[in-house]
Amino acid sequence: MTSKVHTRVQLQTKPCLSKMATLLLFLCFLFSYFSYAQARNCHRVWNCKGDIRCWEECKNEHNGKGLCDLYTAPSVPKQCFCAYKC
Numbered sequence: 001m002t003s004k005v006h007t008r009v010q011l012q013t014k015p016c017l018s019k020m021a022t023l024l025l026f027l028c029f030l031f032s033y034f035s036y037a038q039a040r041n042c043h044r045v046w047n048c049k050g051d052i053r054c055w056e057e058c059k060n061e062h063n064g065k066g067l068c069d070l071y072t073a074p075s076v077p078k079q080c081f082c083a084y085k086c
Helices: 002-040 051-062
Strands: 041-047 065-068 079-085
Touching: 041 051, 051 065, 051 079
Parallel strands: none
Antiparallel strands: 041 079, 065 079
């Protein structure tokens, strides 16, 4: 009787370990993918002096793409967000 119970418990734990190993492998893959993607992109922010000027300054200084805020709080000045390759 005890051997049947032990075998049943042993069979149930093997798929669980397989799922955990798969999950761990997947999480490692996600971590390495996102850390690689973040290492390649840089960002810089400054006060926006117009959409065209923001785009031009970002392009000329960093060879990137610049864009001003669309919406801000009344007391907060618009910001130019510049994304470029490091």
